[in-house]
Amino acid sequence: MTTTSETVSIELTKSQAIVLFEWLSKHDEADDVKYDYDAEQRIVWRIQAILEKTLTEPFKDNYTQILEQARNEVMTE
Secondary structure, three states, rough: OOOOOOOOOOOHHHHHHHHHHHHHHHHHHHHHOOOHHHHHHHHHHHHHHHHHOOOOOHHHOOOHHHHHHHHHHHHHH
């Protein structure tokens, strides 16, 4: 089997990133996602870590409002 080290970039709007981060965090904390392979969990954790390093919004006092606004923006895109 040949593997490749090519990279793939995914672009998200800030609102999309906030909503995705929240969803990943919620399900990680609840431990309710079942993975068929350890590699799947590693990728989810990697995406979550990238978002955590990129976003400042989850650490703001008004994060609940920011999240609600982000959800609304995603629904109107």
